[in-house]
Amino acid sequence: MALKYPGPKRPINHPIPKKEPPKKLINKSNMGQTLENDVSITNDYYLETKRAVVYKKPTPIQIVHVNYPARNKAKITEAYYKIPSTTDFNGIYKGFYIDFDCKETQSKTSIPLSNIHPHQIEHLRRITAAGGIGFLIVYFAYYNEHYYLPFEVLYKYYMASLEEGRKSIPYQVFKDEAYRIPFSYNPRVDYLSVIDEHILPTFKIKGHE
Numbered sequence: 001m002a003l004k005y006p007g008p009k010r011p012i013n014h015p016i017p018k019k020e021p022p023k024k025l026i027n028k029s030n031m032g033q034t035l036e037n038d039v040s041i042t043n044d045y046y047l048e049t050k051r052a053v054v055y056k057k058p059t060p061i062q063i064v065h066v067n068y069p070a071r072n073k074a075k076i077t078e079a080y081y082k083i084p085s086t087t088d089f090n091g092i093y094k095g096f097y098i099d100f101d102c103k104e105t106q107s108k109t110s111i112p113l114s115n116i117h118p119h120q121i122e123h124l125r126r127i128t129a130a131g132g133i134g135f136l137i138v139y140f141a142y143y144n145e146h147y148y149l150p151f152e153v154l155y156k157y158y159m160a161s162l163e164e165g166r167k168s169i170p171y172q173v174f175k176d177e178a179y180r181i182p183f184s185y186n187p188r189v190d191y192l193s194v195i196d197e198h199i200l201p202t203f204k205i206k207g208h209e
Helices: 037-050 116-131 153-162 173-179 190-207
Strands: 055-056 060-068 075-079 089-092 096-103 110-112 133-140 145-150 166-171 179-181
Touching: 037 055, 037 089, 037 096, 037 190, 055 166, 096 110, 096 116, 116 133, 133 153, 133 173, 133 179, 133 190, 145 153, 145 173, 145 190, 153 166, 153 173, 166 173, 179 190
Parallel strands: 096 133
Antiparallel strands: 055 089, 060 075, 089 096, 110 166, 133 145, 145 179
């Protein structure tokens, strides 16, 4: 004979709790890489796929002291980084010279104009005046968003800083006047897709074919 043992009584009309499926974790840390490193990885991908040739410019260093332990050996023992004279990256894409710098901010409202040096503005102005493509890649870490900021927009707000004392470029300007750069595994920061869609068509209109 089967014996039945009484189990714990459940209150009337008390629903049986359901197990919730485990939440999917989304990694928004840009794979732990800095913006500059992500762009360098992107450029390596462009080079390997023969899409463009873009390199990072070497950072200028001022050597202060060199030790010579032997006649055929020299060891730099003291050196300092100089402020770069121009921008971080340059290269060729579809016959166009491109030149740009990378900036990032932790702010959710703006990027300070103090992050952009006057000599970089002047350099990009000369590039665009000569028919090249100059721009900034700006990363808003708070939103995990990358933006392509055309030089024309950058220059407008830079001049406003000189004439009106403006201190920053608001985040909303990036939403309205810049272009969102798609971020993926490869290419990571696909800024060339923005150039294809939004920049090169304007060059053709201007007669820069």
